Amino acid sequence: MKKNLVILLVDDCPEIIDRIITLLESECAHLSISAANCFREAIEALTVVTPHLVFLDINLPDRSGIDLLVHIRRSDTRMKIAILTNNSPADYLDICMNLGADFFLDKSSDMERIPTITEEIRRKI
Numbered sequence: 695m696k697k698n699l700v701i702l703l704v705d706d707c708p709e710i711i712d713r714i715i716t717l718l719e720s721e722c723a724h725l726s727i728s729a730a731n732c733f734r735e736a737i738e739a740l741t742v743v744t745p746h747l748v749f750l751d752i753n754l755p756d757r758s759g760i761d762l763l764v765h766i767r768r769s770d771t772r773m774k775i776a777i778l779t780n781n782s783p784a785d786y787l788d789i790c791m792n793l794g795a796d797f798f799l800d801k802s803s804d805m806e807r808i809p810t811i812t813e814e815i816r817r818k819i
Contacts, residue, residue: 696724703728704730704731704736705731706753732756733758737762747812747815748766750778760790764794786798
């Protein structure tokens, strides 16, 4: 029996959350998906679940997603983190990867990579 892949989505845009859930549910099986709309909710979620994979927006309403990336990396180096952004990759790619992000996705052009990344992580658990 396959183990559920635990995913945390962190984005303040409900449409993005819904789009990712739709992509994942149509392409992948055996998922347990949680969502948070801000830094604070993500911190609370991380006390309840230990995700294998986090899809993390940089621009959150209460704090930067980069702050959350640093927070996660201080406590868990195995959790996979995919950064999501509409900002220019030139502005954030190196920063995020140097701080421990595993993937960097442009919301306008890379959303179709989400199921592939998810399946890649599933094979490793």
